[in-house]
Each structure stands twice: as structure tokens, then as C-alpha cells.
Amino acid sequence: MPKAAAKTAPKAAAATAARKRLYAAAVVPDVIDDDVETVIDYPETESARAEFVSPKTQRPVTEFQFRVYDACRQVPAGHYSTYAALAEHLGSGPRAVGNALGKNPFCPLPIPCHRILPSDCYIGGFAGDTKSKIFFKKAKLEKEGLAFDDAGFLAKDMQQSRFFGDFTAA
Structure with a gap:
């Protein structure tokens, strides 16, 4: 094992264990929203985007947020991508992508x-x-x-076959 990988392996194992504990402590709500059909109007033109104010934050959606949303909308149903893959495509950081998606008013x-x-x-x-x-x-x-395992991780057999990373420029 390379030296760098040997140093990160314990950190990764600790992070996985922490995620498993977090998932085990999570509370299943009485009602679960599984809606994947509702379509929200999405501003396509530059002028419509400039005028759009998010009902979620009461603020304008930034140019960066629209770039994140434009890339995210490329991920097809039945597939997934990662914050890191989106960030790499956008030349950004995964946390910035996560912050933008956390404010997504079009879901x-x-x-x-x-x-x-x-x-x-x-x-x-x-x-x-x-x-x-x-x-x-x-x-x-x-x-x-x-599909997910009992600890909240995507099923191993889907991690490669269902990954989407072929983002195109908007």
C-alpha cells in the first residue's frame, strides 16, 4: 500500500464507522416524501435567471448555483453522481456544490x-x-x-454501474 494511502485508510475507516452510527441513530419520519415526479418551473434564459428569486431563501439564485443546477439536471433517473464529480466538472469544490444543492428551489x-x-x-x-x-x-x-445497504450506503453492485460523470458544458 502506498504511504499516502496507508495514512488515509484509518481516517476512511473512522469516517465510515461514524456514518454507520449516524445512520443507525437517524429517525425514520412517519411520512416519507418520495416524490420524483413534480416539476418546478426552471428559468432557462439569462433574463429569467436574473429576475428569479428563490422561494426557499428569498434571495436571487447566483450564477454559480445555476451552473451547479444545470450540471445536476444531467444526471438521469436511476443513476447518481457525487459532489466531487460535479465539483471537478465545474472547477469548484465539493462543499460549494453541496451548499448550492442545499438551496435548490427546483426539486x-x-x-x-x-x-x-x-x-x-x-x-x-x-x-x-x-x-x-x-x-x-x-x-x-x-x-x-x-438500492442501499442497512448502513445507508449505495449497494456495492451499483456503485460503478449506476455512476454518472459524463457532464457536458451548459
């Missing part, structure tokens, strides 16, 4: 932010919540054909 469609996972394929947070709404994200992805 579930045309901007399917539920299809974006962390690089380790853990279900991750959803709408800034890691204690209950992760089950919304999981239900949406399961409805689209993805």
Missing part, C-alpha cells in the same frame, strides 16, 4: 439534487438534515431503482 425536478451522493456513496444529508430527511432522499433514489 425534485428538473434539478434532482437527491441523485448526488458523497464520494463514499453514503446516503448523505438532504435539505441540510442528517437525522430524518435522509430517508426522503433514500426513498426517492429507491423509487428510481437504486
